Amino acid sequence: MHYQNNISFFAFLAVVLMMIVFPSHAQKQPLIIEEQGSFMVGGEIVKASGTFDPINHGYFNPSNQASEGQTLHGDHAYVFYQIPQDKRKLPLIFWHGYGQSAKTWETTPDGREGFQNIFLRKQFPVYLIDQPRRGKAGRSTEPTTITAKPDDQLWFGIFRLGIDNEFFKGSQFPQDSLALNHFYRQITPDTGPLDIEVNINAVTALFDKIGAGILVTHSHSGGQGWLTALQNDNIKGIVSYEPGSNFVFPENEIPDPISYVGGKLSARGVPMSDFKKLTQIPIIIYYGDYIPTEPVKYPGQEQWRAALAMAKTWSNAVNKHGGDVTLIYLPDIGIKGNSHFPMSDLNNEKIAELMFNWLQEKGLD
Amino acid sequence: MHYQNNISFFAFLAVVLMMIVFPSHAQKQPLIIEEQGSFMVGGEIVKASGTFDPINHGYFNPSNQASEGQTLHGDHAYVFYQIPQDKRKLPLIFWHGYGQSAKTWETTPDGREGFQNIFLRKQFPVYLIDQPRRGKAGRSTEPTTITAKPDDQLWFGIFRLGIDNEFFKGSQFPQDSLALNHFYRQITPDTGPLDIEVNINAVTALFDKIGAGILVTHSHSGGQGWLTALQNDNIKGIVSYEPGSNFVFPENEIPDPISYVGGKLSARGVPMSDFKKLTQIPIIIYYGDYIPTEPVKYPGQEQWRAALAMAKTWSNAVNKHGGDVTLIYLPDIGIKGNSHFPMSDLNNEKIAELMFNWLQEKGLD
Numbered sequence: 237m238h239y240q241n242n243i244s245f246f247a248f249l250a251v252v253l254m255m256i257v258f259p260s261h262a263q264k265q266p267l268i269i270e271e272q273g274s275f276m277v278g279g280e281i282v283k284a285s286g287t288f289d290p291i292n293h294g295y296f297n298p299s300n301q302a303s304e305g306q307t308l309h310g311d312h313a314y315v316f317y318q319i320p321q322d323k324r325k326l327p328l329i330f331w332h333g334y335g336q337s338a339k340t341w342e343t344t345p346d347g348r349e350g351f352q353n354i355f356l357r358k359q360f361p362v363y364l365i366d367q368p369r370r371g372k373a374g375r376s377t378e379p380t381t382i383t384a385k386p387d388d389q390l391w392f393g394i395f396r397l398g399i400d401n402e403f404f405k406g407s408q409f410p411q412d413s414l415a416l417n418h419f420y421r422q423i424t425p426d427t428g429p430l431d432i433e434v435n436i437n438a439v440t441a442l443f444d445k446i447g448a449g450i451l452v453t454h455s456h457s458g459g460q461g462w463l464t465a466l467q468n469d470n471i472k473g474i475v476s477y478e479p480g481s482n483f484v485f486p487e488n489e490i491p492d493p494i495s496y497v498g499g500k501l502s503a504r505g506v507p508m509s510d511f512k513k514l515t516q517i518p519i520i521i522y523y524g525d526y527i528p529t530e531p532v533k534y535p536g537q538e539q540w541r542a543a544l545a546m547a548k549t550w551s552n553a554v555n556k557h558g559g560d561v562t563l564i565y566l567p568d569i570g571i572k573g574n575s576h577f578p579m580s581d582l583n584n585e586k587i588a589e590l591m592f593n594w595l596q597e598k599g600l601d
Numbered sequence: 602m603h604y605q606n607n608i609s610f611f612a613f614l615a616v617v618l619m620m621i622v623f624p625s626h627a628q629k630q631p632l633i634i635e636e637q638g639s640f641m642v643g644g645e646i647v648k649a650s651g652t653f654d655p656i657n658h659g660y661f662n663p664s665n666q667a668s669e670g671q672t673l674h675g676d677h678a679y680v681f682y683q684i685p686q687d688k689r690k691l692p693l694i695f696w697h698g699y700g701q702s703a704k705t706w707e708t709t710p711d712g713r714e715g716f717q718n719i720f721l722r723k724q725f726p727v728y729l730i731d732q733p734r735r736g737k738a739g740r741s742t743e744p745t746t747i748t749a750k751p752d753d754q755l756w757f758g759i760f761r762l763g764i765d766n767e768f769f770k771g772s773q774f775p776q777d778s779l780a781l782n783h784f785y786r787q788i789t790p791d792t793g794p795l796d797i798e799v800n801i802n803a804v805t806a807l808f809d810k811i812g813a814g815i816l817v818t819h820s821h822s823g824g825q826g827w828l829t830a831l832q833n834d835n836i837k838g839i840v841s842y843e844p845g846s847n848f849v850f851p852e853n854e855i856p857d858p859i860s861y862v863g864g865k866l867s868a869r870g871v872p873m874s875d876f877k878k879l880t881q882i883p884i885i886i887y888y889g890d891y892i893p894t895e896p897v898k899y900p901g902q903e904q905w906r907a908a909l910a911m912a913k914t915w916s917n918a919v920n921k922h923g924g925d926v927t928l929i930y931l932p933d934i935g936i937k938g939n940s941h942f943p944m945s946d947l948n949n950e951k952i953a954e955l956m957f958n959w960l961q962e963k964g965l966d
Contacts, residue, residue, distance in 0.1 A: 264636070266633045266634055266635050266686050267632075267633075267634040267637065268631045268632075268633055268634075269631055269632040269633075269634055270631050271629070272632065272718065273707060273708035273712070273714070273715075273718070274704060274707040274708050275708060275712070275783065276783055276786035276787070279786060281782075282751060283751065284750075284751040288754045288765060288766075290754070290758055290764050290765040290899060290901070291898050291899060291900070293754070293755055293758075293900075303750045303751040303752060305754070306751035306752055306753055306754045306755065307751055307753040307754065307785070308749065308750070308751035308752065308753060308785075309753060309782060309785035309786045309788075310749065310786075312786045314704070316707070321631050337737045337739075338737070339639060339679070339737055342638060342639040342681070343638035343639050343640060347638070347640070349638070350638075353637065353638070366737070370739075371736055371737045371739065372702045372703070372704055372731070372736045372737060372789055373786075373789070374702075374735075374736065374739070374789030374790050374792070375785075375786060375788050375789055375790065376747065376749050376790075377749055378749055379746065379747055379748050379749040380746070380747050380749075381744065381745070381746045381747075382741065382744055382745050382746075382747070382792055382793070383744050384673065384675065384741050384742055384743055384744040384745075384793065385649075385668045385673070386647060386648060386649040386668040386671040386672055386673035387668060387671055387673065388671055388672045388673060388674060389653045389655070389658070389670070389671045389672065390658055390671065393655055393658075399655050400653060400655040401653075417646075417674060418640065418641055420672070420673075420674035420740075421641035421644060421674045421675075421677045421738075421740060422641070423674075423740050424737055424738070424739030424740055424792070425739050425740065425741075425792055427739070427747055427789070427790055427792060428747070428749065533656050534655060534656060535656070535658075536655070
């Protein structure tokens with residue numbers, strides 16, 4: 237017994253020493269993962285007419301690349317999941333935006349932990365999606381051409397890092413020399429025509445497979461998220477970062493389109509019985525900074541002026557019909573400088589904490 | 602003290618109960634991950650001539666999608682890594698083959714653990730690559746067209762699952778109804794022209810970044826692996842599953858090409874001083890089953906007859922010059938039924954054990 241007491245004493249000493257050596261929060265604990273893996277979900281199978289010839293199929297003859305009788309499996313989503321020890325009941329399902337893959341939620345462009353690790357540490361099972369025709373879910377049933385046209389500066393504007401090549405003053409985007417280089421490399425093209433029905437079907441198949449969960453969307457997946465929730469009751473709540481389009485209204489309450497420099501944002505109408513489904517789950521929407529309330533000359537900012545205005549109208553509509561939507565423009569609560577990617581900006585731990593608090597408040601933890 | 606003894610007794614009881622309830626090996630222990638994350642590495646930056654106009658950049662005008670003055674970051678690799686607790690010194694760097702992504706090394710088509718988890722459990726740091734212009738590393742500096750032509754049955758043959766749609770007798774490929782569907786969905790297209798120099802540069806940049814490690818290749822990455830080792834001393838050993846092409850010989854010892862139904866496999870020549878680098882590290886090559894020694898009529902099998910024959914010639918050449926290459930045709934050591942994907946066949950735990958034993962034998966653990 238004396239021996240056991242000695243062990244306890246040394247264990248205590250070790251803890252005290254660690255508290256002295258490592259300042260609080262600096263030392264990350266290991267992640268304890270009960271289970272991890274990846275799978276494809278949803279998708280279609282197409283078959284070419286004719287009969288496959290396993291000898292003369294023409295593969296090695298470029299002038300005769302016959303598909304006769306062959307199948308093609310495509311249009312699925314790819315999902316990587318991790319289930320931590322002592323897991324919470326509801327998993328978080330992270331869905332990236334336009335031109336992105338699940339990388340959005342992983343390590344930040346400057347090498348800090350992203351939402352994947354942050355929420356694993358908060359003991360949520362985490363599912364990361366590459367939507368159909370993107371990333372590791374590259375196999376499409378429809379052909380496409382990838383142009384490789386230089387457009388980084390276009391995205392610098394649309395992703396609200398700044399204007400031209402100049403960061404906005406006070407931006408929370410990490411501005412060391414390598415972060416922007418890395419951020420541009422997160423962009424990954426569509427490997428087939430962008431088709432939101434295809435995407436929604438695959439994410440619906442995912443929720444059919446895994447059961448109840450919380451959907452976390454970003455940008456272009458925001459509107460697709462509302463549409464997915466219309467057809468899948470396993471979505472028990474939605475956290476939406478900067479939804480950009482496809483806001484869904486009752487078909488007789490569709491608001492006027494919002495014009496902005498470079499385009500026009502229209503709403504979608506659905507039958508009231510469908511719309512009402514969006515009133516049955518708690519929803520929170522966050523937008524970052526640098527979104528003007530009046531028209532400006534830069535299209536990158538302009539489309540978010542339209543999106544935020546539409547999101548306000550939409551939140552009011554859902555809440556009027558008995559829903560529970562919270563819309564937060566981060567500067568309104570004193571959080572300034574966020575880009576279109578709050579989940580990887582310098583203050584992403586704070587952004588995650590806001591989300592976590594909301595999940596707790598709504599009993600979704 | 603009595604209390605502590607009780608705890609010990611119940612802990613003992615719990616262990617005994619678990620041993621009764623779960624047959625050995627069935628109960629997986631949690632993975633304890635010290636650190637995990639993802640990054641892009643290597644790549645190029647191209648810039649269009651002219652000056653970027655942040656207002657009238659033409660994005661919203663399809664007839665005027667100007668690139669003037671914009672950059673494009675592409676041709677990098679994407680890497681997801683996990684470092685387990687009590688890690689071994691040398692990490693394993695897994696590089697997929699043609700038409701594949703890092704998914705090759707993850708969960709198997711029938712949902713079992715792949716080499717990613719198997720080797721994390723053996724306490725190796727694990728790095729999984731999506732090579733440039735593939736998967737999450739989709740951004741290419743060169744354009745391409747993706748045809749979406751049905752060709753599953755072509756790959757069924759080349760990946761040596763069987764012929765036409767019939768599995769080989771005794772195949773270790775999981776033949777439940779969902780596995781093949783899932784396997785076909787692992788295929789993912791090139792998002793730019795396939796360029797082995799681009800790939801080799803990115804993987805070289807990865808080894809420059811992470812330091813010493815063991816490269817594990819599959820199929821098309823096999824030959825690229827030899828070429829990468831020529832230019833990076835951080836590769837301390839290579840495990841190559843079914844290398845298919847780009848075998849590297851001294852320029853005055855290049856063997857004759859090997860003709861097969863559907864094509865011709867040629868060797869590559871390099872200066873002797875480069876070739877000698879391949880004699881400085883231990884290398885092991887594994888091939889699965891169903892590779893004929895004499896010509897057959899099926900091109901899917903034929904190209905592996907040529908590859909295995911070339912691999913034998915190559916192994917002898919490297920060893921003659923003082924190298925340490927082991928070549929294993931799995932049926933020769935009594936392991937039968939493997940496809941072109943031994944790392945995800947039904948016996949993949951045994952395949953992993955072979956690799957692990959070799960790493961130990963060579964002091965690479």
